[in-house]
Each structure stands twice: as structure tokens, then as C-alpha cells.
Amino acid sequence: MTLLTVNDLWVRFPTRQGVFDAVRGISFELGQERLGIVGESGSGKSMTGRSILQLIRKPGVVQAAEISFQGRNLMELSERDMRSVRGNEISMVMQDPKFSLNPVMTIGAQLMEAYLQHNRDSRQNARNKCIEMLEAVSLRDPERVMDAYPHEMSGGMGQRIMIAMMLIPDPKILIADEPTSALDVSVQRQVLSIMDRLVRDRGMGLIFISHDLNLVAEFCDRVLIMYAGRIVESCPASKLREAKHPYTRGLLNALPRLDNPRTHLEVLQRQDDWTHAALEETQ
Amino acid sequence: MTAINVQNLDVWFGSVSAVRSVSFSVAQGQSVGLVGESGSGKSTILRAMTGLAPDWSGTIQILGQNLTGSTRTRGFFKKVQMVFQDPYASLHPRHSVDQVLAEALHLQGMDAINKRTEKLLNDVGLDPRFRFRYPHQLSGGQRQRVAIARALAGEPEVLLLDEPTSALDVSVQAEILNLLTDLRAARGLTYIMVSHDLPVVAHMCDTLAVMQNGSIVEMMTAQALRAHKAVEPYTRELLAAST
Amino acid sequence: MSEQTLKQWLLSDAPTSRMQARVAGLYQGWLRLTSNWMTLTGLIILTALVLVAVCAPLLAPHDPFEQDLLNRLKPIGYDDHYLGTDSLGRDILSRLIYGSRITLYIVALVTLIAPVVGLLVGTVAGYLGGWTDQILMRTTDVFLAFPRLVLALAFVAALGPGIENAVLAISLTAWPPYARMARAETLTIRSSDFIAAIRLQGAGPLRIITRHIWPLCISSLIVRVTLDMAGIILAAAGLGFLGLGAQPPSPEWGAMISEGRRFILDHWWVATIPGLAIFTVSLAFNLLGDGLRDVLDPKDGGHG
Numbered sequence: 001m002t003l004l005t006v007n008d009l010w011v012r013f014p015t016r017q018g019v020f021d022a023v024r025g026i027s028f029e030l031g032q033e034r035l036g037i038v039g040e041s042g043s044g045k046s047m048t049g050r051s052i053l054q055l056i057r058k059p060g061v062v063q064a065a066e067i068s069f070q071g072r073n074l075m076e077l078s079e080r081d082m083r084s085v086r087g088n089e090i091s092m093v094m095q096d097p098k099f100s101l102n103p104v105m106t107i108g109a110q111l112m113e114a115y116l117q118h119n120r121d122s123r124q125n126a127r128n129k130c131i132e133m134l135e136a137v138s139l140r141d142p143e144r145v146m147d148a149y150p151h152e153m154s155g156g157m158g159q160r161i162m163i164a165m166m167l168i169p170d171p172k173i174l175i176a177d178e179p180t181s182a183l184d185v186s187v188q189r190q191v192l193s194i195m196d197r198l199v200r201d202r203g204m205g206l207i208f209i210s211h212d213l214n215l216v217a218e219f220c221d222r223v224l225i226m227y228a229g230r231i232v233e234s235c236p237a238s239k240l241r242e243a244k245h246p247y248t249r250g251l252l253n254a255l256p257r258l259d260n261p262r263t264h265l266e267v268l269q270r271q272d273d274w275t276h277a278a279l280e281e282t283q
Numbered sequence: 284m285t286a287i288n289v290q291n292l293d294v295w296f297g298s299v300s301a302v303r304s305v306s307f308s309v310a311q312g313q314s315v316g317l318v319g320e321s322g323s324g325k326s327t328i329l330r331a332m333t334g335l336a337p338d339w340s341g342t343i344q345i346l347g348q349n350l351t352g353s354t355r356t357r358g359f360f361k362k363v364q365m366v367f368q369d370p371y372a373s374l375h376p377r378h379s380v381d382q383v384l385a386e387a388l389h390l391q392g393m394d395a396i397n398k399r400t401e402k403l404l405n406d407v408g409l410d411p412r413f414r415f416r417y418p419h420q421l422s423g424g425q426r427q428r429v430a431i432a433r434a435l436a437g438e439p440e441v442l443l444l445d446e447p448t449s450a451l452d453v454s455v456q457a458e459i460l461n462l463l464t465d466l467r468a469a470r471g472l473t474y475i476m477v478s479h480d481l482p483v484v485a486h487m488c489d490t491l492a493v494m495q496n497g498s499i500v501e502m503m504t505a506q507a508l509r510a511h512k513a514v515e516p517y518t519r520e521l522l523a524a525s526t
Numbered sequence: 527m528s529e530q531t532l533k534q535w536l537l538s539d540a541p542t543s544r545m546q547a548r549v550a551g552l553y554q555g556w557l558r559l560t561s562n563w564m565t566l567t568g569l570i571i572l573t574a575l576v577l578v579a580v581c582a583p584l585l586a587p588h589d590p591f592e593q594d595l596l597n598r599l600k601p602i603g604y605d606d607h608y609l610g611t612d613s614l615g616r617d618i619l620s621r622l623i624y625g626s627r628i629t630l631y632i633v634a635l636v637t638l639i640a641p642v643v644g645l646l647v648g649t650v651a652g653y654l655g656g657w658t659d660q661i662l663m664r665t666t667d668v669f670l671a672f673p674r675l676v677l678a679l680a681f682v683a684a685l686g687p688g689i690e691n692a693v694l695a696i697s698l699t700a701w702p703p704y705a706r707m708a709r710a711e712t713l714t715i716r717s718s719d720f721i722a723a724i725r726l727q728g729a730g731p732l733r734i735i736t737r738h739i740w741p742l743c744i745s746s747l748i749v750r751v752t753l754d755m756a757g758i759i760l761a762a763a764g765l766g767f768l769g770l771g772a773q774p775p776s777p778e779w780g781a782m783i784s785e786g787r788r789f790i791l792d793h794w795w796v797a798t799i800p801g802l803a804i805f806t807v808s809l810a811f812n813l814l815g816d817g818l819r820d821v822l823d824p825k826d827g828g829h830g
Contacts, residue, residue: 041452155321251453255482256457258522265461267457361728372719416541433723436727
């Protein structure tokens, strides 16, 4: 079942030197799957995630033939309707939990506020529900976490709380923008496996945006590789190692590997025609 | 010959102890890596060496010189230099590349500054047209090249690398790592590299020390690591998480 | 060089000389400054003020000190007194024009003293820390504890009335906030990597403060001073109004309001017109300050 269809999406920023196209006419579909979007900084991967929720800051402009979510074209919704889509039906987890939580409110208060915004329920039920959510993201001692302030949490705990908060309204799609890059490697895996389990159990669609090829290969079902605002390659994650596009190959080879010592790493030779290349089908 | 010898190093910030009795030594021309997660104290060791972390005890000997407290002589800074993690934060936002390099050369007492600036840019693989640009006109990789050029201004013997590529894209990381490899070969530099990325450290260093909670858990050669000879469970855990 | 290529040269992303880099930076700042019409208005008003002050003898239709007791308190537009005359029959327009010199004089002197002292104290205290910081900042606190006008009054009372003493008094009360601000900024700059990097090149505190910290503090200081300038002009006018600043017959705007106060009900223009002048110049400084903040704030200049 297709949850989200994006057709010919452009994100443009007018500058003094002319219009800068951050995303240049990309199209893709998302089903009940884990879709990875990989690329380097400036490739437009984050802009793609944000533009789905119309979170591009001024003076940026989003243009698309279609961004349809369950038959509704999000491009045609008013700001008010869009607000109910955000959070209720499509949620987003950002890179650094420190900047996403209000530092002067307890975590419990923030979670309950999020819950009560979407559900008519008593405060006691809301509290129980939130504790359940915190248990679902494998936080030990959720009662204590409810009364704690964000600065008392470590990065990994903070990110789990963010995931819990995003999942409270039971969204259909979760967009995760580099959700683990601010975390240590060992914590990364824990957070990812929690996210993975929740997404599977609820039959959600996940858009996982990352710069880390290995992580995406391991964690997603399907991968889009972006370069300079375009999708240069799309393939099943399990076949990422056999990717054909020279850019993807270059990225893979540029990583130092424990099992393959070399004096010099391969350096990516960028070619101009990549920026014009159409999507190569490798599925 | 031993370039760096650290014995029983303890470092603390206020009442918090960040490094606990760490000992290691680095031979001249060798490259040693310190690996660990955030808060393991790996960067703090470099900061204690350079005098940026003033409260420490133990012995630090660099190039035959015994260090004390947080004051370092000019002679020390001529031989020992550091490259920082975030090239966006380690360059003065209002100084052009030219100003940054000329000032470093001036401070290191170099002559023919104009010619040397050109040479430094050339050494780190930056086109001369970048010379008069400001940091915001450069990409992350280009900035890190400028930071490396600045560190090389006084023709040092020891480079301390504090996560020099963790803020960069993988393709840029490869370029910077290659540059560091080449510079070390060409100038016979001694490196201490700090990173959270095990494959990067294994790629760059002959020997590596795995750190956890301020102490060294395990020290071994990169070869031994590749041959899966790591003994400590923490090292194995890190290995499993990074492949 | 044709106009088009000059513009390209100025907007180039790859300057080829030190000079081009500097000029291009200034030009882009200028473009940003003038892209906002409010800022531009402020700038135009202040330029006009400077021109008026410089060309006062050419512009003024009368001698500002010449009394004409037969034509006292004449209304706006009377004869060739476009803005009327005051209680001694002096031409208000001419006094206003000459008064602009005094206003600029005050502005210039205060900007020469207060921000410089504040920057010096704040950055030294912030960078060196420890005892130096304690002593300098407690001194600052002492100055901050007095209300500005009251302290200025005390100074003027001790040193005698007069425009220089008024300026000195205002400056002495104006620097502590700048010192505070400079110190706070220094504290964040001090712990940044680029300061650590230059320390590792062997740079001493003097070089770090003057070459690395000042350039980053100065921009916000300029903004703050520009925004404060309205207050400073008002304080000077206030002292003039109280008879403790500029002395008669000097055409200082505050003193002019004070003189006109007695006739405010029957001859409103005598006090209102210098009041409007103060208002306009203060507003212009505020508008310019807002625009400068957009241009100079390093947080905005950081990314391209």
C-alpha cells in the first residue's frame, strides 16, 4: 500500500546570485517500509524530508506536481490543515534531541501535552499512556523520567523520549532526520532497534535520512541516494554494496574499512554529468 | 626514539575527574590513536598536553621536554601543533585564509611570509585562489585544510589530531585522511589521533588505545585489531558496532 | 571597467587580492544595509544632519545669536523666519541648524569615550578572568548602581555646568553596559576553538584580545551604541533642559526646549520644534541601529 507519493518535488531558495535549487525535481513513493535517503551535506536530503511537512523556512519555496498522502495532496492544504497532518499523521524526529525539547518543562509535562492535544482524555489516563510510551522505547524507570528535565537526560535517552513523543499520536509516517548522528555508536544501535521495532509493529512508513551508508544499508528496506538535489540511484538496501552509480560506489570506497587496509583511501572524483543524470532504475 | 611519553596522567575539571592514570608512549614518526565514545577522556589528554586543560598530574614528556602546569614555551608550540574537530569553529570568522596563515607564520617567527603562505596552501592542496577567501566562503573540507596548513606553519614535529574528520562528509574525510597520511610521510611527523571512529583510527594509526571512562582499556596494534585479537569486551563491543 | 563587471568583481566569491576581499566584504554589507528602507531612511536623516552641521553658516538664514526684541515669539512662517522666533526674537531655524553641531559634537565625544572604555574593560576582564575580572567588574557594578541622570547631575554639579562636562558625565554613566556586554561576548569567544588554536601558535593575551576578540565584539558594540545614541542625545538634552548642559546663549536643542517651556501654551512652536528635531535624530539612530544589527551580527555573517 502506498502511503506517500512525491512527484516532481523542487525546493528553491532565491539568493542575490540567482535561484538556488536545493532539491531538483525528485519523485518517489513510500509504502509501509523503511526508506533510507542518503547523501552528503548539501545533497538536499534534509530539505526533502522537511518539504514533505512544508517545514522549509522562508525565503525557501516548495514546488511539486504532487505530494499526496492517503489520497490528499499536501500541496493544496491550508496551513491549518497542514498543522493537523504534522504530528497527527506524519511525525518528524530531528538530529539533536537537546534542541527539540523545552528545557524548562519536565519531560512528563511535554509528553502529556502532546498526548492531550491529540486525544480527549483525563490527565491520569494521559499520564499512564505516556509512561507506557516511555516503556515502549525501553527507558528504564519511566516514572522518574516523567518528572525529570531534559538536561538530566543523556543524548540517547533524549532521542528515545523524542521518538516516544512523536509516536504518541500514532502517525502513519515517521520522518527521521539523522536521528542518531549526535549519539555514540553503541547508543546508536539501541535507538535504531527501538525505532525499528515500533515502526514494524505499527505498520508505519519510515523515511530515514542519513549520511551514513552502512547504517542505512543495515537498517532500511530501500535506499535512495541523493546528489546535488537529485536522486541518482535507488536500490534495495541489501543490494547497496552492488550499487552501480559511480557516486554511490565512490562513497562506499571512500570509507576506511577494517578488513581492507590501504595506505590511501579512494577519493571521490565528482563528475558534472551526475548533476544532470536521470534516475537509474536498478530495482 | 620516544617522542611522547605519558605516565600516570590524571586530568580533572573542578571536582570531576576526566582522565585516570593513563600511560602510553609514542615513538618518533609513529602514529597512535585514542579511540572511545564521548566522555571517555580522549580529547582531554590532548588538551592537557597543550596546556588547554590546566589541572593535571603525572608526567608528560614531549620531545625530551618535561611539561608542567598549563604554560608552554614558544619552542613547544613550534614543535607541537593541534588540529581541531570542527573546522567551522576553529577558524576565526572574520579572518581570511591569508590572515590566518600569515599570522601563524609571524607568530612562529618565520620569514618570507608571503612565499610561505603560498607554499602552505600548496602543501595542503588548496588552490591559490582560496587565499583571500573568508571561512564562510569555504566548504568544510577546505576549512579543515586551512586548519592543517595553520598547524604546519611552524614546521612542527608532532601533530595532535582531535577528531579531524568527524564533522566532514565521507568523501571529504577520505581526502583529508589521505592528506594527513602524505604529510606524515613527507615530513616524518608524529601523530596522536583522537577519534570515536574505529575504522578511521585503524586506517591512520599503527597503534591504538581504546578508552572508556577516562582510562585506557586496551592497547594494541592496528594489525592485531584487524586480526580480531581484541581481548577486552568493550573493544569487541565497539568493533561490533562499527562494522 | 564597465559597471556590470565592477559589480561582478565586487560580488565575486573568489577574491584574488587582499584589497578585493576587503572591498567586496564592505560592498556586500552596504547592499544588505541599504536593502531595508527603514535603515536607509535612518541613514539619510543622519547624513542630512551631518551635512547641515557642516554647512550651517551657508544654510542658516539668520545669525543664531542675533536678538531682535521687536520680533519676539513670532509664529511659523512669519516674514523670513520659517520656523518662527523665540523669546528673544532669535530665528529658531537658524538656532536649530547651529544646534545640530552641538548634537553631533556630543554624539562624537560620547562614542569616542564610552564604548572604547567599555570594550577595553569588558574584554580584558572576560579574557583574563580571576582577580582582574573581579576588580574590573565590581567597579563596573558600582557605576551601574547609580541612575544615569542622577550620576550625571552629580558630576556636572562637581565639575560645573557646560557641554564638555555634560558629555563626560554621560560617558561615565554609559560605559558600564558596554563593558558588561563585551565581557559576556568575550567569555563565549574565549572558549572557542579558534582562540585555542591561536594560543597554540604562541600568541599572547594582548594579541588575542586586540586582534581576535575585538573584531568580534566591535560589531555588536556598534549596534548597541547606535541604538543607545537616542538615549544619549536625550540625556544631553535633559541636562541642557535642566540648565546643567550647554549654557545660554548656546543653541543646544534641550536648552531650547527649556527656554520655550515657559511659553508652551501660547507659543507652542518654540518648544515643539527643537523637540521634533531631537525626536527625528533619535529615531534615525534607532532605525540605523536596527539595520546595522542585521549587517554586523556575526551569527548572520557566518554562513553564506
